[in-house]
Amino acid sequence: MAATKCKIESGVQLFARLIRKPEIENFYTDLFQPGLRRNDVVEMFGNISFSSLLIDMISEALLPKQTNARPLGVLLLNTAGQFSYVELVNEMKTKVESLYTNEDRPADIESILQKALSNLFILDIYNATQMYATIHNLDTIFVQNLNISLLIVDTLTAFYWLEQGFKISKMDLYIKTLLKMIQKVSKEYKVTFMYTRPGYFGSSKDSDNLETCEIQVSEGVNIKIQLLDKNSTGEYQVNVKTVDSYYKKCFCTLNNGIKWQ
């Protein structure tokens, strides 16, 4: 008889796993068509900064477009040091202000902004030891912050070279190991997991050709997104590959965020 391994969990952990989280299906439909599902794993790759795209996603999660939608709690693991917090706050401030006309603008815009930002949780990570300890601590973080529905790691591969000794591990294998570790927790707590990786980071050259590459759900990832600078004029192309579809979207950068075309 095969040995079965059972996991003992506290009532709080059980409650955290079973609690009903805000709907994710209608989140960021400008990019995700027909919409995200719980437990989806999204890989974003490219050779340019993801900061603007991530800012737009996070601000929509915290300030949903639909009037009755519940905001999504977001946990950001910042390992790359690229993400601009100032820009996120500025973009959210603009969004909050745009909800009102000059006549009906509430006096305390700041408190609306504060309320929206209270659903954001940030972990600034500076080395591999801290990253692994944090990954193993995700369980506790999800239990303590029940509203977290979206986990973003920017980027997953930031400490790869720090961990390489005289023997080098394959880049794909490195990603796969980390994915396995994080997914174990994200699936349990029904959290959608997104991560970024630099375009060069991968053992196989074919994996970057989204049109032809096959997504193997068994590997963990079920949506791949490639970010490309279209023509150096502030227009960007996003190639999206899911298990059963492939499509392209474009956006341009404006002073108050990005605009999907």
Add this chain to the structure above:
Amino acid sequence: MITMQKLKDLGLNHLSEAVLKRLTQNHIITLLDFLQEDEMKLSALTKLRLNVILSVRAEILTKFSAPIINGTTLLKRISETRTVLNTGILSLDSILLGGIPVGYITELCGLAGSGKTQLSLQLAVNCARRLENTILYIDTKGDFSAIRIQKILDANGCSHKDMAEIMYRIRVVHIWTMEDLVELFKSLNDKTLIINNLALIIVDSLPCLMMQYIGDENKIGFNLLNTLVNYSRFIGNQLNVGIIYINVQTRWIDNDILDVEDDDMSSALREPTYIEKRNRCLGKYWQNIPAVVLLLEKLEDSATDKDSAQIKVTVINSNIARNVNSQCFLNLNALGVI
């Protein structure tokens, strides 16, 4: 070479030398090995009770996992601390949306002679002219020129007293190896070196320290570079400073591959096409590291004024997409870069 931290170096309670030896014999050496292992198995291997193993695990997670920051704290922090450092050059501040970003890595790159060192000296001077700021200037080429700084200050009408004060606030360190640079950043990181009112760190330049690691698959070089980047990010955020790395751009002439479609000439008869290609040094890993990359290009020297030149500065990469490809033109003359 720095790799994953070993359990024996972490000073954890309950992990005596005998316990550590038993763990090592079972290939549980690093923090990650310990965290990934089943607690019951660890208890059996170490002969420690399960609750002790769980307390060691909890100690690791408390000590080493990143502290969680809520968005409201972030909002408060942003409103209370500086987020950019004014460069003292209006057009440059404009394309940088206010100045050198604090807490991030900025790269200045360009061909040899494009004015990278001139601009970094000017940034050091302009930043140090504000009373509260100290600048750490790390010279890796041995060509830091105090005379040049003195000349810039003199031409700008500074008194000798002001000059002395400004120059005192620019701390110069000569570094010749990557290991020493990492060690310097480590000492800033763990506060064994404290520089009061530090506002800006300039490393001029990084490629000359990394050159020695070319070959040998650059494993050691990338390991050191990754360590340096991590320390830089930590120092930038914790000490609230801007960090500028000077990088070098290289150029070469390459044979262009023509598209043969609509072209019935045989390849032997076709004129070879050569194009100039350019590349930022330090390899693929580094390309995605700086939050902002400024490309410097020296324009043709002025025919009328031999002592002045114009530099074009372009934001070629930025974590704030709306300023990518923004440009400004700076004049380089006896007054410095303006």
